[in-house]
Amino acid sequence: MLYTMSLEGHRVMLINDVNRGNIESLLLGGSRQFQPEQIKVINSTHSTNIMACPGSGKTTVLIAKIALLLEKLKKEGSRKGICVLTHTNVAVEEIVNSLEKLGISNIAYPHFIGTIHEFFNTFFSLKAYGIYTQKDTFYLLDNEEYKKYFERFFEYHKPGYWSYPTPINAVDKTDIHIDKNNQLRIISRKEGKDYSAPVLNTIRDMFYKGFIRHSDTVELANWYIRNHKEALQKAFQSRFQYFFIDEAQDTSIEQYENLSMLIENNDGTIVQWYGDSYQALYSLYGKDDAWKPDLEESLQINYSNRFGENIAKILRTTCIEEYSRLEANNAISSAIPHLFIYNDDNKEQLLRVYYRTVSDFKAASFETARIKGKIAAVCHHHDSLEGYSETYQRSKINKPLQSEMQACLHECHQSLLAGLRKNDRRGGKERSEYLKNISQFLNDKYPSKYNELKVLWARWIRAIIEEGDESILLVDLESKNRELIATTLNKDIDEIDVTRIHDLRPRLVKILHKNTQSEPAETVTDTFPVELAVELNTIHGVKGETHFATLLLESVRDGVSDMQKIFSFLTGTYQSDLIEESLVKDTLKLAYVALSRPRYFAGVAMHEENLSAQNIQEAVRHGWKIVNVEEHLNTV
Numbered sequence: 001m002l003y004t005m006s007l008e009g010h011r012v013m014l015i016n017d018v019n020r021g022n023i024e025s026l027l028l029g030g031s032r033q034f035q036p037e038q039i040k041v042i043n044s045t046h047s048t049n050i051m052a053c054p055g056s057g058k059t060t061v062l063i064a065k066i067a068l069l070l071e072k073l074k075k076e077g078s079r080k081g082i083c084v085l086t087h088t089n090v091a092v093e094e095i096v097n098s099l100e101k102l103g104i105s106n107i108a109y110p111h112f113i114g115t116i117h118e119f120f121n122t123f124f125s126l127k128a129y130g131i132y133t134q135k136d137t138f139y140l141l142d143n144e145e146y147k148k149y150f151e152r153f154f155e156y157h158k159p160g161y162w163s164y165p166t167p168i169n170a171v172d173k174t175d176i177h178i179d180k181n182n183q184l185r186i187i188s189r190k191e192g193k194d195y196s197a198p199v200l201n202t203i204r205d206m207f208y209k210g211f212i213r214h215s216d217t218v219e220l221a222n223w224y225i226r227n228h229k230e231a232l233q234k235a236f237q238s239r240f241q242y243f244f245i246d247e248a249q250d251t252s253i254e255q256y257e258n259l260s261m262l263i264e265n266n267d268g269t270i271v272q273w274y275g276d277s278y279q280a281l282y283s284l285y286g287k288d289d290a291w292k293p294d295l296e297e298s299l300q301i302n303y304s305n306r307f308g309e310n311i312a313k314i315l316r317t318t319c320i321e322e323y324s325r326l327e328a329n330n331a332i333s334s335a336i337p338h339l340f341i342y343n344d345d346n347k348e349q350l351l352r353v354y355y356r357t358v359s360d361f362k363a364a365s366f367e368t369a370r371i372k373g374k375i376a377a378v379c380h381h382h383d384s385l386e387g388y389s390e391t392y393q394r395s396k397i398n399k400p401l402q403s404e405m406q407a408c409l410h411e412c413h414q415s416l417l418a419g420l421r422k423n424d425r426r427g428g429k430e431r432s433e434y435l436k437n438i439s440q441f442l443n444d445k446y447p448s449k450y451n452e453l454k455v456l457w458a459r460w461i462r463a464i465i466e467e468g469d470e471s472i473l474l475v476d477l478e479s480k481n482r483e484l485i486a487t488t489l490n491k492d493i494d495e496i497d498v499t500r501i502h503d504l505r506p507r508l509v510k511i512l513h514k515n516t517q518s519e520p521a522e523t524v525t526d527t528f529p530v531e532l533a534v535e536l537n538t539i540h541g542v543k544g545e546t547h548f549a550t551l552l553l554e555s556v557r558d559g560v561s562d563m564q565k566i567f568s569f570l571t572g573t574y575q576s577d578l579i580e581e582s583l584v585k586d587t588l589k590l591a592y593v594a595l596s597r598p599r600y601f602a603g604v605a606m607h608e609e610n611l612s613a614q615n616i617q618e619a620v621r622h623g624w625k626i627v628n629v630e631e632h633l634n635t636v
């Protein structure tokens with residue numbers, strides 16, 4: 001446990017009876033308090049894994065811990081910092097915003113808070129690409145965007161006899177690798193035989209022309225770390241006192257390998273991985289998990305703030321390991337689990353029946369009537385969702401593709417650069433400091449201010465897409481922009497000529513408009529009549545969310561129902577002998593993620609053909625309520 005000296009000379013813990021009240025009221029609200037397991041994690045200062053159940057409040061715990069450690073390092077006058085990595089911009093935003101709530105907004109060097117990709121790109125991949133190709137920029141593309149370019153590049157590489165469609169799947173089944181002799185290899189992961197030379201040459205050509213996928217940047221970082229391992233380990237160790245990884249289960253094998261190289265032989269940095277390995281969706285389809293915490297040696301948070309006993313009860317066995325330690329929040333009266341049974345004739349009515357059942361449950365008690373929250377229906381595969389709703393469609397709004405976001409952020413950087421140039425009266429030499437690589441310059445010199453600006457840019461872009469209120473954001477942006485320019489140029493903020501944020505807007509709109517017209521995005525909504533406000537999504541799409549109600553819809557592939565495969569788990573019997581089958585294991589992971597989203601209402605929907613009379617009896621015995629869609633429709 002972490003102790004610091006109090007004024008009286010006693011050793012006190014990082015979070016203690018004196019300082020906890022303020023943090024708890026700001027982070028948890030009301031008179032809520034951290035639970036004992038959470039306190040133990042906040043106070044732990046050894047390198048370890050933290051295995052936290054859904055709704056355990058692990059991110060909140062991590063935020064409290066970061067705040068307290070920042071204060072401690074400052075008090076001690078330490079020159080070492082904290083590195084916090086997570087997997088999405090939204091998660092970074094959550095951490096930065098919550099720290100702001102606690103009065104901490106100037107998180108500067110030596111600290112770093114960002115996504116794992118940003119971490120690799122900032123410190124390794126960009127440098128690696130520069131060294132390897134003698135070029136100083138690349139376009140980072142998500143897979144969909146990369147595929148579009150692949151099609152164009154392939155035209156130049158395909159042989160004259162080629163009359164087949166472009167082998168677009170090669171994008172998902174090839175990796176770059178820089179070998180021991182520094183040779184770039186394109187590796188095929190295609191079953192059977194390798195991709196032919198034209199495909200591999202296309203990927204190679206794209207690499208050298210700067211068209212890069214996320215997986216390529218991870219390999220570039222790997223190459224760089226491999227080649228400078230000892231020096232980087234030392235630099236890492238002397239810069240960071242603490243290294244925290246949130247949502248550790250989402251770390252890929254390659255990312256994990258890179259981080260492991262950096263932190264091995266390191267006794268100067270405390271490393272803690274926070275996550276829930278039972279929710280690792282990265283490793284479906286026979287892939288191995290990267291982060292495998294040894295539960296005996298991990299700190300654990302098994303108490304969920306999210307759901308009551310009726311939901312915890314299903315999750316204890318609907319999990320890749322039997323999870324008897326999972327504790328429910330008894331202040332929440334979750335409904336008993338519901339099994340919805342449909343047939344081909346009434347499948348289209350299923351969601352309506354689900355919605356009515358949830359609404360009736362919600363209206364029946366004072367506790368639930370006032371609670372807001374999503375009513376969701378989720379499924380493993382996009383295409384299976386279509387079978388449940390004629391009107392289901394992949395939404396063309398809400399979430400920009402990674403590449404659109406990149407293009408918008410590029411414009412934002414250009415606008416900042418213009419502002420810097422306009423206000424800079426100094427000579428070319430000083431200017432070239434930031435002109436060469438603006439993002440690297442700001443990351444090295446003013447990481448915290450730069451991070452805040454990036455968060456605002458991201459929020460603004462989202463507000464433009466969602467047609468939300470931009471006014472407050474624009475005021476904040478204008479002032480952050482000026483502040484960063486003033487700091488960089490060592491001037492007073494009042495001397496800075498206002499940069500024209502508004503001029504930037506049409507450029508962003510153009511990028512977003514162009515793409516929303518032509519591209520399907522990843523988020524899914526349903527254009528149901530309003531009275532049927534059920535949000536349809538894939539399970540991957542709702543990771544990390546909290547719902548009022550979640551219905552897990554059966555997905556049938558090659559005539560096999562995924563829910564039938566795990567039926568005994570859903571109804572209270574953990575069958576270790578079945579777990580080796582990959583469909584069982586994957587479905588358990590997915591079902592665990594899906595059924596741990598709701599606070600109040602969890603349900604599963606299955607076709608009557610996939611349920612035997614014995615199955616139904618089992619379910620009833622385990623406390624499930626059966627809703628037969630047919631009967632329900634007849635009674636309304």
Ligand SMILES: Nc1ncnc2c1ncn2[C@@H]1O[C@H](COP(=O)(O)OP(=O)(O)OP(=O)(O)O)[C@@H](O)[C@H]1O
Pocket residue numbers: 027028032033034035038052053054055056057058059060061276305306544545
């Ligand atoms: N001790 C507590 N008392 C009451 N509420 C809490 C407590 N700790 C956390 N919470 C609340 O629980 C919710 C979940 O917290 P958080 O998002 O940090 O959980 P999480 O473990 O990251 O969830 P998941 O694993 O599902 O992503 C938040 O609304 C948070 O404020």
